[in-house]
Amino acid sequence: MADRRTTGSWLEGPASVTRAPGDYPGRRLRLPEHGPGSVARFGRRLVALCVDWFLALLVARVVLRVEEWNGLQWATLGVFTLFNAILVGTLGSSVGHRLLGLKLVRLDGTEVGLARAAARAVLLSLALPALIWDRDQRGMHDRLVGTVLRRV
Numbered sequence: 001m002a003d004r005r006t007t008g009s010w011l012e013g014p015a016s017v018t019r020a021p022g023d024y025p026g027r028r029l030r031l032p033e034h035g036p037g038s039v040a041r042f043g044r045r046l047v048a049l050c051v052d053w054f055l056a057l058l059v060a061r062v063v064l065r066v067e068e069w070n071g072l073q074w075a076t077l078g079v080f081t082l083f084n085a086i087l088v089g090t091l092g093s094s095v096g097h098r099l100l101g102l103k104l105v106r107l108d109g110t111e112v113g114l115a116r117a118a119a120r121a122v123l124l125s126l127a128l129p130a131l132i133w134d135r136d137q138r139g140m141h142d143r144l145v146g147t148v149l150r151r152v
Contacts, residue, residue: 025137029107029148039137040102040149048096055095056080081125089117103152104142112147120145 026032026039053076060066060075087094092103092111104112104120112120123129123141132140138148 023135025135026148027136029136031148031150036151038151040151041137044100044102044151045149048094048100048102051096051099052084052094053080056083059083077125081121084124085114085118085121088112088121089114097149101152102149104147104149107146107148116145116147120147 024033025041029039032038056079057072057076059079060072064075064079066072066075084094088097088104089112091098092105097103104117106112106116120141123144124139126141129140129144134140134143136148142148
C-alpha cells in the first residue's frame with residue numbers, strides 16, 4: 001500500500017522520494033549541503049526574483065514613463081532582462097541576489113561573463129526554462145549556460 005513516504009507530499013516534490021539517503025541538492029556538483037557555497041534554495045531565489053522584478057517595474061513605470069498596461073509588461077520584461085544580463089555579467093549577482101546573499105558562478109566557480117549572463121537572462125525571461133529544475137535545484141536556464149546560483 002502506498003503511503004506518504006512513497007508518494008511524498010505536494011510540498012516535498014518527487015525528488016524527496018527518489019533522492020537517496022545522504023543526497024542533497026549540489027552534491028553531484030561537489031558543493032556543500034548548507035552555508036556558503038551551497039546551492040541557493042527555492043525561497044531565496046523566489047524572493048530575489050521578486051525584488052528584481054519590482055525594480056524593473058519601477059524603472060519601466062517611473063523612469064521610462066510607460067503608462068499603458070500591455071506596454072508596461074513588455075517594458076518591465078525588457079528592463080528585467082537587461083538589468084539581469086549586465087549586473088550578473090559584471091558583478092555576478094543582480095540586486096535581488098545581492099540582497100539575499102546569492103551569487104551566480106560557472107560550475108568551476110569562476111565568473112560568469114557578459115555573454116553567458118546575457119544568454120541566461122534571455123532564457124530566464126522566457127520563464128519556462130526557469131520552471132524546469134534538476135535534482136540539484138538548477139533551472140534549465142542555468143544548466144544550458146553551465147552556471148549555478150550559490151549562497152555567499
